[in-house]
Amino acid sequence: MPGYTLYGAEVSYFTGKARAYLDWRGVDYVEELATQQVYRDIILPSVGWPVIPVMKTPSGEIVQDTADIIAHVEAAEGLSPPAIPDTPVQAFVAQLLQLYADEWLVLPAMHYRWNYNEDWAYQEFGAISAPDRPAPEQYDIGKRNGERFKGALPPLGVSPTTAPAIERSYEVFLREFSTHLEVHPYALGGRATLADFALYGPLYAHLYRDPTSGDLMKRYAPKVADWVERVQAGSPAEGELLPNDEIPLTLVPILARQMREQFPALHQTAELFGAWAETASPGTHVPRAVGQIEIDIEDTQGPAAART
Numbered sequence: 001m002p003g004y005t006l007y008g009a010e011v012s013y014f015t016g017k018a019r020a021y022l023d024w025r026g027v028d029y030v031e032e033l034a035t036q037q038v039y040r041d042i043i044l045p046s047v048g049w050p051v052i053p054v055m056k057t058p059s060g061e062i063v064q065d066t067a068d069i070i071a072h073v074e075a076a077e078g079l080s081p082p083a084i085p086d087t088p089v090q091a092f093v094a095q096l097l098q099l100y101a102d103e104w105l106v107l108p109a110m111h112y113r114w115n116y117n118e119d120w121a122y123q124e125f126g127a128i129s130a131p132d133r134p135a136p137e138q139y140d141i142g143k144r145n146g147e148r149f150k151g152a153l154p155p156l157g158v159s160p161t162t163a164p165a166i167e168r169s170y171e172v173f174l175r176e177f178s179t180h181l182e183v184h185p186y187a188l189g190g191r192a193t194l195a196d197f198a199l200y201g202p203l204y205a206h207l208y209r210d211p212t213s214g215d216l217m218k219r220y221a222p223k224v225a226d227w228v229e230r231v232q233a234g235s236p237a238e239g240e241l242l243p244n245d246e247i248p249l250t251l252v253p254i255l256a257r258q259m260r261e262q263f264p265a266l267h268q269t270a271e272l273f274g275a276w277a278e279t280a281s282p283g284t285h286v287p288r289a290v291g292q293i294e295i296d297i298e299d300t301q302g303p304a305a306a307r308t
Helices: 013-025 036-047 066-077 088-103 106-116 118-129 135-150 163-181 194-205 211-220 222-232 249-279
Strands: 004-008 029-033 054-056 062-064 289-297 300-307
Touching: 004 013, 004 036, 013 029, 013 066, 013 088, 013 194, 013 222, 036 054, 036 062, 062 066, 066 194, 088 194, 088 249, 106 118, 106 135, 106 163, 106 194, 106 211, 118 135, 163 211, 163 222, 163 249, 163 289, 194 222, 211 222, 249 289, 249 300
Parallel strands: 004 029
Antiparallel strands: 004 054, 054 062, 289 300
16 A cells, blocks of 8 residues: 655645654555646645645545644554653643744744745746746746735734844744753653654744745744754654653743743634524534634734734
């Protein structure tokens, strides 16, 4: 029976997360570039909208969303150690860091890509969509495809007002993660877990690989760049987490930053979603946003969509 197939791209935030997990897990898989043909013939008929990554299982089932991809492979393969630690506190912190990586580091990831690396990103998008076209045509195709991603900046809360604060917060995060990596090779200790795969998504695909932000990381936080390269190389599924379900103390500043910045936004979103759900009819499609919230980063406030 053939292995798994991951449809994605190097430039993709969440493809990076899925790839890091699959490499660590050591399962038989191949990655196929999500070209226009792949979108037309596989992704759109199976999923219904243009999104990557998408995984095809050995039985031919299509799985979309990185959390579902990881959960599916974990259940199907039954290998040890588990991607999510099997003790409650470490499992909870792994999920917290996944939430932070998936839904909050997207702010600096998108800010640096579209405010510092825009032309490079258009060329990358075009090369993915139409690998056989000449470079000028690829750029034009990439710009058409990429402009909708650039248009996501205001809903995320990225604006001329918040951008300096997003940069300050990200640079402090890099210092905090660097301090942690001086003591522990991975997020929760001696081996990679879900937390590392999730953090790798933005830190590799946008913030290491894109030229301007990659230069910043390598100069400002070489230990983080080294961690990216180690995860990229395929972290060994060995090593120990801390005993007695303990969490590294060096994670506390990062978790405190998450509580300060992300959780007030989540609380506002939950309240708006609750109000929407009270009046929604059963079976109503959940909208991409349920109103507007105010984010607060480094004492700088700005509007953002209440993303669902």
